[in-house]
Amino acid sequence: MSFLEFLLLLLVAYYVIYVLLWIVLDCNVALWFKSKFGVSLSSMRGQVVWITGASSGIGRSLALSLARHGVRLVLSARRVEQLEVVQEECLAAARGLLATKDVLILPMDMLQLQRHESNLFTVLNHFDRLDVLVNNAGRSQRASWTDIEIEVDRELFELDVFSVVHLTRLVVRYFIEQNGGRGHVAATSSIAGFGPVPFSATYCAAKHALNAYLLSLKLEMRKLDVTIFAPGPIATDFLQEAFTGEQGAKYGQSTANQKRMTADRCGELFAVALANKMDLTWCGLFPVNLLAYCARNPTLTKILGQFMTEQTLNKIREGKL
Known part of the structure; x- marks a missing residue:
């Protein structure tokens, strides 16, 4: 076997293994690797992380994952009663690493932009610092493209894009003033933010827009860490x-x-992505993870489009395949 043939064999083996990992794993390969061999979550102990949409779902689970490693938390959402439950769960998960004062409940409606600055001051007055902002609050959508009222487009963008951008700008200005631009902002996006899916046109557009805002921010501020976390279907x-x-x-x-x-x-x-300051990561069960990789490649996207109908894609998106 010649040297060139050996290199070709290695290249083929690399791509075969990579495709197999796409099928077997529940997240992108880089995120899986960091979860096994990357920076430990314990490295974030003592940091202050502000999570919006923390009363349930991904926000709640992220808070619990961080609390287990002694990360101080600001929990924001509209539902105060549920935030109180999450606070107790976080304190229990911390097993003594956190005191009650280390998990701040901050009731917040993201659409009330005029209160964003005062909410940030509340965080800083309580902890005297902020290390990471996690923009998790938002809503999804299910509707046929032609049936969507323009008012819905506006309302969804107000919540999923403009409120996030407004709060993030305030926090980034704080990072610039206090830390010379060093800091960490993150957002819960979606695989639909780089691979459009049927029957959610406004949601897909909003997540594409949010990704573009944050990627542009990263280009302008090289010292700032920006994490875009893009889940697929989550229970x-x-x-x-x-x-x-x-x-x-x-x-x-x-x-x-x-x-x-x-x-x-x-x-x-999500917690692993934050600890390792990763830029764009995603997760989802098969075949979602495989399709996420394909969505990043225009040629593969076109090929898949020839074999999958919108009904098939929607079934995958809804966890019915």
Whole structure:
């Protein structure tokens, strides 16, 4: 075997192994590698992490994952009663690493932009610092493209994009003033943010826009760490509150008995991405993870489009395949 033939064999073996990993793993390869051999979550002990949308789902699970390693938390959402439950769960998970004062409950409606600055001051007055902002609050959508009222487009963008950008700008300005631009901002995006799916046009567009905002921020501020975490279908109550095509309506469907990653696993992977300051990561059960890789390649996306109907893609997205 010649040297060139050997190199070709290695190249083929590399891609075969990589494709197998796409099929076997529940996240992208880099994130899986960091979860096994990367920076430990314990490296974040003592840091202050502000999580919006922390009362349930991915936000709650992320908070618990961080609390287990002594990360101080700010929990924000509209539902105060549920935040109090999450606070108690975090203190129990910390097993003595955190005191009550280390898990701050900060009730917050992301759409009340005029209160964002005062909320940030509350965090800084309590902890005297902020290390990581995690923009997790948001809503999904289920609707046919032609049935979506323009008011729904505006409302979804206000929540999933503009409120996130507004709060992030305030925090980034704090990082610039206090740390010379060093800091960490993160957001819960979606695989739909780089691989569009059917029957969620506004949501896909919003997540694409959010990704573009954050990637542009990273280009302008090289000292700043920016993490975009993009889950696939997750077993939460996300669809209960999802937008439809009609203003004021909610989808109101359950994810029970669907093939979805658990919120706990998702939160754990999100925490790994934060600890390792990763830029773009994603997670999802097969075949979602495989499709996420394909969505990053225009040629593969075009090939898949020839074999998969919108109904098939929607079944995969809803955890029914």
